[in-house]
Amino acid sequence: MVASLVNNKHLLWRAGFGPGIEQIDELKNKNIKTILQEMFREESFSPITYQTPDLEPLEYNDPKENAEQKRKLLKLHQQQNNELNFKFLEKLATSNEQLREKMAFFWHGHFATRINNPKFNKQLLNTLREKSLGNFRDLLFEVSRSPSMLQFLNNQQNKKDHPNENFAREVMELFTMGRGNYTEKDIREAARAFTGWGYDKEGNFVERKKLHDTGTKTFLGKTGNFTGDDVLNIILEQKTTAEFITKKIYTFFVNEKPDLSIIENLSQNFYQSGYDIKKLMNEIFSSSWFYDKKNIGNRIKSPTELFAGMMRILPMEIQNPENIMVYQKLLGQMLLYPPNVSGWPNGKSWIDSSTLMLRLQIPQIWSGLRPMEYAAKEDDDMDMGMKSREALNKSFKNPNIMIDWNKVDHAFNNKKAEDYLIVNTDSLDMKIVKQFSDQSIKTNVINLMSTPEYQLM
Incomplete structure (x- = not known):
């Protein structure tokens, strides 16, 4: 296979979500620099929103009517969050700005929050998307002031004389510096600095002056009458912050086994650039080591x-998008609902005997060639939001997907589909793939997507 084709596929999968069907024709001969230019080209930002109208606020004094209104509100919030979830997935799949959306997906797991308020979820999601390739300082400040994060980490309850340490701890441990680079005293002092940070009913950030501890604080070796802004600025002054973020980006975009010398060099440049995310990503994707065989x-x-x-590769119309959530639940990654403040684990944690089986069957299920026969494990520790395995099966409906196979036939005509669908074909046994295929491009594409090799990128 042409080396440039392997590199092109590698770049499109790491800096985005793989090649789109309209890219197949030119993929073999395209120059990496051209693809990179396209990846970094920005369009005007379009926020994700939901169409479902909000309910009027509670106006009743009757407890029964109040309870009914609350039930309606919970159901509405679920619908709005589901709408945001699918629209985000749709953006990831269809946007021309693949790198912007891939970075937003990365930050969505990095700045993990899990709350029920769809308005706050929408606000944070669009912040992550809009600023995904901007400056990490700006992103950190905006996320730290978002009602979604302040609610999730209890900073609304952080008041002088009764500081709540949740937000201060996670800002350092998970979002900026990583464990071992601060003390318990630093957490306590930072929590004091963040007292009074909160939000109003509309989701606007507010500094509640009366609840702020105005006393002197000592944080990371500095002493002063620090506010929350001061604490974030001091954190950004630490080179360990640039190292922590760079290492996390490297393990997500390049290789789960970190190359410390490369990371050290990248993080120094990241720090000196004033935390320019776009510059860091350009350096990664433009480096020859990114295309080393061990990283592909x-x-x-x-x-x-x-x-x-x-x-991206199968032009599809999804009639019942809400049913895509079932697949997200079963495979352990429901957008807007990370398992905890650490976000989702990666790598081999995605695969066990049951999830692998479903992953391999999805191309056939979505193509209408086999029914959905998968059931959640009885002891599954992920909250399915359903009472039993029977309830999950009963509630399941097929997403009803219409795929334009004529377009797929046209795209792969006179081409080896495996060269475009599989990132590394070295271990792929085409005899087995062809054994279960007729002569059509459709079954060949479905069978290739049903191989273990398609699970890798």
């Missing part, structure tokens, strides 16, 4: 990457 086809696709990649 070595990552297990997350469920979201798997879905978005299929949606």
Whole structure:
């Protein structure tokens, strides 16, 4: 296979969600620099929103009517969050700005929040998308002031004389510096600095002056009458912050086994650039080591990457998008609902005997060639939001997907589909693939997507 084709596929999967069907024709001969220019080209930003109208606020004094209104509100919030979820997945799959959306997907797992308020979820999601390739300082400040994050990490309850340390701890441990670079005293002092940070009913950030501890604080070796802004600025002054973020980006975009010398060099440049995310990503994707064989086809696709990649290569119309959530639940990655503040784990954690079986069957199920026969494990520790395995099966409906196979036939005509669908074909046994295929491009594409090799990128 042409080396440039392997590199092109590698770049499109790592900096986005794989090649789109309209890119197949030119993929073999395209120059990496041209693809990079296209990846970094920005369009005007379009926010994700939901169409479902909000309910009027509670106006009743009757407890029964109040309870009914609350039930309606919970159901409405679920509908609006589902709408945001699918629209985000749709953006990941269809946007021309693949790198912007891939970075937003990365930050969505990095700045993980899990709340029920769709208005706050929408606000944070669009912040992550709009600023995904901007400046990490700006992103950190905006996320730290978002009602979604302040609610999730209890900073609304952080008041002088009764500081709540949740937000201060996670800002350092998970979002900026990583463990071992601060003390318990630093957490306590930072929590004091963040007292009074909160939000109003509309989701606007507010500094509640009366609840702020105005006393002197000592944080990371500096002493002063620090505010929350001061704490974030001091954190950004630490080179360990640039190292922590760079290492996390490297393990997500390049290789789960970190190359410390490369990371050190990248993080120094990242720090000196004043935390310019776009510059860091350009340096990664432009480096010759990014295209080393050890970095190609070595990552297990997350469920979201798997879905978005299929949606990019198979032009599809999804009649019941809400049923895509079932697949997200079963495979362990429901957008807007990370398992905890650490976000989703990666790598081999995506695969066990049951999830692998479903992953391999999805191309056939979505193509209407086999029914959905998968049931959640009885002891599944992920909240299915359903009472039993029977309830999950009963509630399941097929997404009813219409795929334009004529367009697929046209795209792959006179081409080896495996060269475009599989990132690294070295271990692929085409005899087995062809054994279960008729002569059509349709079954060949479905069978290739049903191989273990398609799970890798």
